[in-house]
Amino acid sequence: MKTKSLLLAVYSLLLLAACGTPKGESGVFNIMDYGAVGDGQTDDAAAIQSAINACNKAGGGQVLVPAGHTFLCSPFKLASYVDLHLEANARLLANPDEKVYKESAFRDNRGEGMMWISGKDLEQVSITGMGTIDGNGVAFMGSELEDSYELKPVTDFDPRPHVLTLINVKQLRMRDVTIRNSAYWTVHLIGCHDALIDGISILNNLKIRNGDGIDVDHSRHVRIANCYIESGDDCICLKNRREFEEYGSCEDIVVNNCTMVSRSCAIKIGSENMDVINNVLFNNCIIRDSNRGIGIQNRDEGTVTNVVFSNMIVDCKLWSDVWWGKAEPIYVTSYPRAVGNHKDAGWRFPKGATEGRCGEVSRIWFSNVKCTSENGIFVGGDVPGKVNHIYFNDIDLLLHKRTDYPGGVYDKRPCDGEGFVKDKTYGFYIDTASDITIENSHILWGDTRPDNAAEGMMQKNAQNVVIK
Template identity: 35%
Template sequence: MERKFMLNINILDLAIEDDITTNATMTIQTAIDRCAANNGGTVTIPNGTYVIDGLQLKSNVNLHLEADAILQASGDETKYTHRPGPFELNRNPTPISALIYAKGQRNIAITGEGHIDGNYTAFIYPNQDTAVHLKFYNYPRPMTIYLEDCTNITLDHITVENAPFWTIHLVGCRNTEIGHIAIHNEVRMPNTDGIDVDRSKNTHIHDCEIITGDDAICPKCTEETAPYGDCTNLLVENCYLKTQSAAVKFGSSSFGNFENCKFRHLTIKDTNRGLAFQLRDPGSAENISFEDITIDTKPYSADWWGSGEPIFISLLPRDAATDLTGQTIRHVSFKHITSNTENGILVAAESAEAIHDITFEDVDLTLRQANETPVTFDLRPWQGTAKVQRPLQLVTNLAGSDLSFRHVQGHFPNRLTVTL
């Protein structure tokens, strides 16, 4: 990726009328603007805690956080950067806001070993110490990092924590590298997706640790971002994921296609759902591979979607108005997968032709429940019954299906379970 970081500004050396011990927004934004006007540069945040409102990144600027630097969100959403609605669905007019925002920029970066704190406590009701699923004031709440229509993005070594909503949201971006970062959110906080890859292309996520309440890595195609096309060429490798929702989830916003995505060398720990296709809108997924992945599932409260499934493949209509004619999940492979799991694999669609060419090779599942145990599968959101109950069953041949099983073993502790 092209990088031209020329001017170097340490915010402590920037003399403007701004008390950075109270709020550093004006100082940091002025440094960003000056670097951008000088064809690029690095804005250094030295060790210390700095309260900020909304910041806007600019082309050719690297926001660099030293090891003990903390950018602390003020929690005053009225001062964040706002983008008009709709949000997610075209029928939702709600605008969104972000603590750190960029749109239409090139060669932008956030680097260093410092922290960005989203201050989620400013957006929840008080006195919830024993709650298993926190209650909040509004939906949506501020995103911590929101980047739209940007090219050549680097997020490196930073820690992003305490997000009140989606942590990092890439919308229609191209050529993004997210490496060696940590996302540490309150695990009881809803909607705290780790990284949402929304209709973005050429995204590489590697060597990251994501511990959060909601989906850890979530490729999606929201309806309101349709001008950016499909979500393609995503590579995720060497990551540790722990969440009360899905570790990897395609959807549930799937108004576009997902193509050419690879996931390898992942450790998934204590998740409510491991690898998931939750397609609920007129979009398809193809040429997706999962390889060398360990999965440990654990059910949480009913507020979280999922029932401890290690692999969840579904293509179902969101509501009565959803037309899935011609939509498919195909050319998907699971290879070298090891799982200690609460539930079986689910493959679900209203049409037998909708899901095909799915390969399971060298898959070893250890289930913590006995064969024929009735289990519940969570199909939310869709127009049918939210949850269905089926017995765990050993499946060796599926008449009329296009699922391939090679070198697959499971355990009760000695059997594979695939539930349809």
């Protein structure tokens, strides 16, 4: 009897070795067990979705994207209690067929891209591993230009896919993955609560417009740390879009130890802000080769308060007018949004309004920021007092001309009226703002000093400017 039992046990072990663990039994749901091919040509979206659904139904676990394969896929949705884990040398690649992208990233506003990987009303979701998520961005572009890619004509919707759109997700974790080549925004958090993004790389094509890195939208308690981001548009952007107004304010955001490169504004607050952005800390960050460094660009009725930027190195240079910004290393503004015929202009103002208004920007601190740029710091608002209580301490600015683009311009876009301020290049340009304190700061011109170079500071309609 014992011999028979032993033989049955040995047989069971041999059978298990031959057949493998039943899919999902170990808590790991390998997408290839659900039919994914991984040849870079077969659309594996259905298999990936099946693995995610099975993992969720089992109560949670890991959906494994195995090494050594490229999994071409159309849109799919994440689920609660799922860790989407990409092994090193594994790649998810966005399907280049525009027709498969049918769900707007902005609800009824179909003018600003579709969703690829998405999730809504979820909890305990993670995306981890050393693998790559590739948005296949150039496949959705028009002709390559000198400074950008031409955008294809947009009819009733823009088919370019956002890489990752997460709405109302609680306890989100993203670690270590590389995301590259987004055709539109890369990581968009909407109404999320308790989110951690740590150690990821975002490597977008610097010629692709609208290619934001991380957009934190109506979200709270978000931590972003140890990331490297290259992006044609803003690298990290905080905002409150009108399409998602029910999710409320954007508050309690911490960004640490990140390195960024941008053709627009590396760190931006705005321009879309119809609510409150409050309690924000950026610390220990490096910005390189960007068109604008740190920008508060309030263009709607929302407010921006209690923001600290500390211990940063900012390096800016001029790029073409395709990109917003004129190499301002630090930029603090509030201007009403322009009235225009943009593809989604109907979503820019409150319902029934035909023109915009802008809210207050106040209690903003800059401490120990070392800047090298072709332009100076700009602070401005539409009326006196709108931009107030801005503090600069230990700011070192080296003004150094290094491109052939003309200087002597500050960029107010998108705003009602003239989009550019043309004047000499000053270290600080204060235009219609109040309660500005500048202490322990230095301005120095480098060896290349253009004709439009000026000394020190320009004050226009400025009230209570204190220089220590």
